[in-house]
Amino acid sequence: MNASNIQIVLVNPSHPGNIGAVARAMKNMGLRQLVLVAPRQFPDPEAEWRAASAVDIIHEARVVGTLDEAIAGSQFVVGTSARDRRIPWPVQDARLTAKRIVERSVADKVSVLFGREDSGLNNEELRRCNLHCHIPTHPDYESLNLSMAVQIVCYEIRMTELEGSLPTAEDAHWENAFATSQDMEYFYEHLEDTLIDLEFLNPNAPRQLMTRMRRLYSRVRLDDMEVQILRGILKETRRLVRENNNK
């Protein structure tokens, strides 16, 4: 991906707060090129406030009078659209659109257009696009806030960029090694001996107690440190039992 080949274009945004929120959403996901087509109110302190630490994106934003100026140099133009069109256009969801954007950005300039808060992009604007992007919102309430739509598309662009490099295991960044089967067998022996010492387990009528304990601990991947801690507790418990018996 070449992030500097991707520009986010807001067509006639009404609320400066949304412009600020868009700048932050972009920077959070590693994009920096913002183009504003005839914004109603800009520059504006609310845009700066909502941008927070992305105020540099706001200051570097390119402000133009028409969509044509905004996209003149782009080889691939994507338009976000909520509505069904009378003439269907090539359309993909945000995830697949992001893949197209990332692929194209390697060699080409890409524009991603977002329309007005109340009415989106009009038909004339949507006809300038190679691809329409649809975010599959819930039928109870289809209309996303402008900056939320930008956030989702920018997030998908970043996820595409990171594809294959994100860990999938929930314990991928664990600080300790995980216990081996042999470690676990020593632990279960130690546990069983301790439960017998405690007279909690009757070796002549063990029922399913150890099976249940095995099922419990095998559902977690215990790490070395955790096995040490548990065995430390068992050792201390057995010491106490012996001390008690000697009294």
Add this chain to the structure above:
Amino acid sequence: MNASNIQIVLVNPSHPGNIGAVARAMKNMGLRQLVLVAPRQFPDPEAEWRAASAVDIIHEARVVGTLDEAIAGSQFVVGTSARDRRIPWPVQDARLTAKRIVERSVADKVSVLFGREDSGLNNEELRRCNLHCHIPTHPDYESLNLSMAVQIVCYEIRMTELEGSLPTAEDAHWENAFATSQDMEYFYEHLEDTLIDLEFLNPNAPRQLMTRMRRLYSRVRLDDMEVQILRGILKETRRLVRENNNK
């Protein structure tokens, strides 16, 4: 997925505008259960204004004094976290977290916690969680706005719910059938004849013209209607050539 088993919990939110934006983000993605733990300012007109057509979510929100009250009935608790922890905890990105949430929601109550605007969830709160969720923002600016974080997680929950049911082809909802190879061959013949009539193509020195035209039209999947339109143009062109020759 059972959406009514999933609740979004905001811990000590400061800005009522964010509460409204969260309500809208939830409803856009089909979630409705919002819990507010000791919000600084709520109810508030800005929350209602930012919620837009999700104001019903605001009115139905459960306001509680402590996190314990919020999650008492939950069997699976997820906490969103930006920071690396001293003791690593099970952690997954928003996409994989959403899969876990959707799976668990079928049978269990699930809480998804989001922390304060400035400082997130504290260590005590993060320790109440079965899983931490991390959104992989860009190192230039890691800190997402609260409502944006909620939007991304809710979007991933909806995408998980829709998995397998979304069309992947960009022309999945086309209104016309696509042209067959036979249709295309008739079209190319018609095109070639017309270009010869126009004396644009010299059949004795055709060079690569038809190959280039084939390459052009084979890069689009022409539909029946488009082939008809193009052949209509060719027919009209040939008629004009003949008329001209007869003068």
